[in-house]
Amino acid sequence: MESYNAFMKTLTININEITIFKYLNTSDIFQSFFNLNLRFNTLLSSLNNLHHTIPEDNQCENIDRFCRYIYSLTILGKVVVNLNRFKHIHCLILHDPVDTLLQQLDIDNLPYLEYLSIPDVLFRMSSMYQKLFSNRFPNLKFCNLFECETIETILPWTQTLSLCFLKIGFIDFYVYTAILSACPNLYYLKLHIFQSYLKLSDIQPHRNLRKLEIYSEIIDWYYNDQLIDNFLRCLPNLEELIIYRLISKIVDPIPDYDWLASIISIRLSLLRYFIFSLHLEYDLAFIDFITTEMRRQLRKLFLNAHKNRYQSRFIIN
Template sequence: MNEIFLTFELLPNEIFINIFKYLNTSDIFQSFYNLNFRFNTLIESLNNLHLTISEDNQYINIDLFSPYIHSLITIGDVNINLHHFKNLHRLILHYPTNKLLEQLDIDNLPYLEYLSIPDILFGMSFIYQKIFSNKFPNLKFCNLFGFETIETILNWTTQTLSLRILKIGLIDFYVYKAILYACPNLYYLQLKMFQSYLKLSYIQIHSNLKKLEIYSEIYDWQYNDQLIDIFLECVPNLEQLSIYRSISISKILDLIPDYNWLSSIITKRLPLLKYFILCLHIEYHLEFIEFITTETHRQLRKFFFNAHKNRYQSRLIIK
């Protein structure tokens, strides 16, 4: 009986591709690259290679494989040259340095489709300028949902036609309008809303936005409702609306009997709405601890569902 010996290199490409899924990119290149023509061709054909660089491993030799990286994550103070990542489609920057942010341009990132910078506290104006002036024509997803208040708009010269999903920080109605104009094909928008006393001007309709998430920490609910009404007037084709807001337990009991839970605003502004979620964060104080009861939560849900029933799916989340 003949014995058959199977060598590692005789395994089919599909097996190697599955093996590579369990290895990080640097290990793949250090272990398999330049073994032979077959492995080089196979590795270079992979279109989902990812790499995470932090302060602990930033000095690894990335010159060999950086042109093949599809997804890159940086964490903290890392000193890299984005120009080496010519095939980059997905970029996530946690606590980046200004030197790294300055490298964000089309010459370094011609294929960028996904950009996330979620941890910046300030100094992002020049990033907004690039995003909303079509400096990344392939960009489809952008997360800038940090803590900075966007108060001024530089010269956003051209529209960003490719952007579909945007998560942005604190904005007022003026910046909101500018973003809607700059991104006419936007499908999903997440924002933080802050109080503004700007004189409101002409409302321009955005027809393509279908999903909107609004985070608000404005405690004056009457004024907050007025702002929400104005924000919703711009997006009449909205199908999904989520609103996250806060209220003190000391005020919630007075609110229960008479508040219409935005139902009149939604009826007026959003005829195509299919889903509405209100996430209510109740702030508890020791002097009102006795009012925090299951019955209070039951009453809140009862009045909420009565306001929205039989028109669209609705959900109240109490935290």
């Protein structure tokens, strides 16, 4: 009984100490408790989900004592960091990284990488695409490159089997099919549609993609529908579709528009959820012109077009 009580007391102390760690950043935890005694060192070494952020104004921080314990790392701005020191990173977020940091993104430095987000790099990403779509990160499951540059040149890609969730920037139909071919296990894809006149006749179906988000700033709705039709024609098992589209001052064609209902009926027999988000251009006069009654009418037209064949939602903002 005494040994049990002693065990429970030790367990309670350990839990309380770990709870305290949740309120401190990683640097403060190791600065305060590392090498304090053997028990604290044991506790610190047992932590397996630590996050650390390196801000742009703190490049000289001493991270040697805890870098091997970091699970998730965020680097802000023009910071020069040796990623090889963070061997156990599973999650990496880079905001406006320098070239030397991008060049380090490889399996040798990041053997356990599962989550990668580079949300705001407009250029210098060509080599990253080659690594991403050629299985240079065999454990990578989630990748966010949504605000990155347009992919214009495709080098020979092999397949990356682990990638399931991808957010990519502006792509045309040719790059889109190349990505689907390189990522056969892709489950979720978010993209920014790029105007293209290219059509491919031989398209292999991608049977694992279940959720697709398409952002489009193309004002010509009927031409845009042709592009979306091309993007949907190879997704026979898609279950959720989200479309973000702009609307200009010209609203006359909208009453005759079928809100992609005919395309969906042909291409997506398994669709369960459809969200159509309509974004008004930033013109105050036009925004004022879209009255409450007009919004109600647009929503009614949308719902009538889809007729409860699946769950549908119309958003206008």
